[in-house]
Amino acid sequence: xxxxxxxxxxxxxxxxxxxxxxxxxxxxxxxxxxxxxxxxxxxxxxxxxxxxxxxxxxxxxxxxxxxxxxxxxxxxxxxxxxxxxxxxxxxxxxxxxxxxxxxxxxxxxxxxxxxxxxxxxxxxxxxxxxxxxxxxxxxxxxxxxxxxx
Amino acid sequence: xxxxxxxxxxxxxxxxxxxxxxxxxxxxxxxxxxxxxxxxxxxxxxxxxxxxxxxxxxxxxxxxxxxxxxxxxxxxxxxxxxxxxxxxxxxxxxxxxxxxxxxxxxxxxxxxxxxxxxxxxxxxxxxxxxxxxxxxxxxxxxxxxxxxxxxxxxxxxxxxxxxxxxxxxxxxxxxxxxxxxxxxxxxxxxxxxxxxxxxxxxxxxxxxxxxxxxxxxxxxxxxxxxxxxxxxxxxxxxxxxxxxxxxxxxxxxxxxxxxxxxxxxxxxxxxxxxxxxxxxxxxxxxxxxxxxxxxxxxxxxxxxxxxxxxxxxxxxxxxxxxxxxxxxxxxxxxxxxxxxxxxxxxxxxxxxxxxxxxxxxxxxxxxxxxxxxxxxxxxxxxxxxxxxxxxxxxxxxxxxxxxxxxxxxxxxxxxxxxxxxxxxxxxxxxxxxxxxxx
Numbered sequence: 001x002x003x004x005x006x007x008x009x010x011x012x013x014x015x016x017x018x019x020x021x022x023x024x025x026x027x028x029x030x031x032x033x034x035x036x037x038x039x040x041x042x043x044x045x046x047x048x049x050x051x052x053x054x055x056x057x058x059x060x061x062x063x064x065x066x067x068x069x070x071x072x073x074x075x076x077x078x079x080x081x082x083x084x085x086x087x088x089x090x091x092x093x094x095x096x097x098x099x100x101x102x103x104x105x106x107x108x109x110x111x112x113x114x115x116x117x118x119x120x121x122x123x124x125x126x127x128x129x130x131x132x133x134x135x136x137x138x139x140x141x142x143x144x145x146x147x148x149x
Numbered sequence: 150x151x152x153x154x155x156x157x158x159x160x161x162x163x164x165x166x167x168x169x170x171x172x173x174x175x176x177x178x179x180x181x182x183x184x185x186x187x188x189x190x191x192x193x194x195x196x197x198x199x200x201x202x203x204x205x206x207x208x209x210x211x212x213x214x215x216x217x218x219x220x221x222x223x224x225x226x227x228x229x230x231x232x233x234x235x236x237x238x239x240x241x242x243x244x245x246x247x248x249x250x251x252x253x254x255x256x257x258x259x260x261x262x263x264x265x266x267x268x269x270x271x272x273x274x275x276x277x278x279x280x281x282x283x284x285x286x287x288x289x290x291x292x293x294x295x296x297x298x299x300x301x302x303x304x305x306x307x308x309x310x311x312x313x314x315x316x317x318x319x320x321x322x323x324x325x326x327x328x329x330x331x332x333x334x335x336x337x338x339x340x341x342x343x344x345x346x347x348x349x350x351x352x353x354x355x356x357x358x359x360x361x362x363x364x365x366x367x368x369x370x371x372x373x374x375x376x377x378x379x380x381x382x383x384x385x386x387x388x389x390x391x392x393x394x395x396x397x398x399x400x401x402x403x404x405x406x407x408x409x410x411x412x413x414x415x416x417x418x419x420x421x422x423x424x425x426x427x428x429x430x431x432x433x434x435x436x437x438x439x440x441x442x443x444x445x446x447x448x449x450x451x452x453x454x455x456x457x458x459x460x461x462x463x464x465x466x467x468x469x470x471x472x473x474x475x476x477x478x479x480x481x482x483x484x485x486x487x488x489x490x491x492x493x494x495x496x497x498x499x500x501x502x503x504x505x506x507x508x509x510x511x512x513x514x515x516x517x518x519x520x521x522x523x524x525x526x527x528x529x530x531x532x533x534x535x536x537x538x539x540x541x542x543x544x545x546x547x548x549x550x551x552x553x554x555x556x557x558x559x560x561x562x563x564x565x566x567x568x569x570x571x572x573x574x575x576x577x578x579x580x581x582x583x584x585x586x587x
Contacts, residue, residue, distance in 0.1 A: 070318030
């Protein structure tokens with residue numbers, strides 16, 4: 001696969017993983033936003049409602065709601081339905097804890113305001129490679145049926 | 150990251166496997182946020198008991214479950230004691246000690262919950278059973294480092310008296326309590342607590358419900374990572390109203406800290422709230438111009454309407470099965486007001502009403518006679534949890550809420566047309582009539 005875009009940030013949890021992007025400018029609510037036994041997003045009216053976080057590269061900006069934010073992603077991981085890698089353009093304490101708990105590759109500190117808006121560059125279903133060792137995100141050049149989000 | 154000799158000893162396993170695993174998570178968390186060192190946690194508000202999410206661990210062995218779900222390891226560690234010098238509260242529990250049969254737990258689950266809680270008691274955790282620790286003796290003072298599993302409590306204690314804590318997460322709170330340390334980052338650092346955005350309050354909110362709606366609408370509008378600074382001419386809210394306001398704001402946003410000019414200690418003035426800043430064009434600025442937002446009455450009304458049924462035509466003909474009051478848990482003064490309303494009245498025979506508070510508040514309500522009045526009217530006073538972690542009575546079809554936070558966690562299968570959100574007065578009147586009364 002050819003690389004369509006390369007985005008630079010800070011690798012905050014080491015490791016390399018690749019998967020389909022699950023991306024939303026609107027983050028998921030902390031309590032009851034995810035079915036912990038299937039990994040499905042169940043927040044009513046959320047752009048990702050009905051999609052699963054399982055094996056995905058999860059791209060969200062910040063947390064919302066309960067301090068149980070990490071717990072839902074963690075529980076899904078214990079059920080075998082966790083994401084493969086994380087991209088959090090900016091961190092807050094809840095997203096940082098989520099990354100520490102899941103212990104999967106994370107790239108963060110992407111300067112969206114000046115350089116790029118990652119939420120415009122990546123679409124749901126794009127294949128994305130997250131290199132937490134070097135802080136590099138590679139978006140593959142492969143046309144997917146993005147669906148409507 | 151710079152670790153002390155004691156941190157290194159814990160990390161090395163000198164204090165046992167549980168503190169070692171807890172420290173590993175805390176160090177990983179610290180590295181992710183780029184913390185230079187750790188700080189000592191002296192207050193920890195946790196999430197103890199046999200909560201339903203623990204089912205994914207597929208075990209009834211406390212240490213196995215605690216290791217996997219709190220310490221985030223597949224190695225089985227034994228929880229001995231929480232860290233020395235850290236006062237620990239159990240937080241919200243899935244059990245009501247006084248009326249356990251109202252919590253819809255099977256006998257097995259009840260026994261398991263009690264056995265889990267007794268392990269926490271052995272580890273020096275106090276069974277607080279509430280989401281309002283700051284009203285029941287959990288009072289880290291200005292500059293104290295705390296952790297709390299309650300987003301509204303984090304916002305309250307950071308803002309109202311300058312204690313220092315992050316939203317973190319349930320696992321990180323447990324790990325901090327076990328190893329006694331947390332990354333010196335975010336709200337633990339004075340310079341990160343400076344206001345980022347001015348919020349002008351122009352709608353003159355007065356009642357608890359007004360502030361609940363304002364918090365919900367504002368949370369939806371605030372940019373991520375905001376520290377709002379409230380300005381404007383409005384009637385000063387009391388701490389009971391702020392308890393609700395902070396719950397709705399924290400729940401609909403990620404806000405961990407705010408300033409109320411003239412009220413909160415880190416904002417004696419507008420300039421202080423944005424300190425390290427300088428005045429440009431009469432506005433207070435850091436490196437950039439301070440953004441300012443205002444919410445209109447229409448915006449607040451629109452946000453409120455999104456929480457209640459649009460099927461109002463059928464309100465009078467369709468019966469409300471279940472009404473929940475008290476999120477966050479009610480203060481004794483709120484129980485007094487509920488009792489005053491219900492005195493001499495009877496709740497509709499087909500409507501189930503639960504009123505949520507915490508043990509010490511219920512004890513005071515019993516001494517004052519409020520509890521008897523409320524129970525005589527046909528409502529339950531429950532402690533410890535809420536519908537979010539207990540669930541709803543079997544067969545519930547239509548539900549009313551007096552709290553936007555609890556409303557946002559309404560059962561998905563009910564559908565929006567069967568959910569009502571309004572003031573506590575509306576909920577109590579509806580409880581008497583058996584159908585929704587605005």
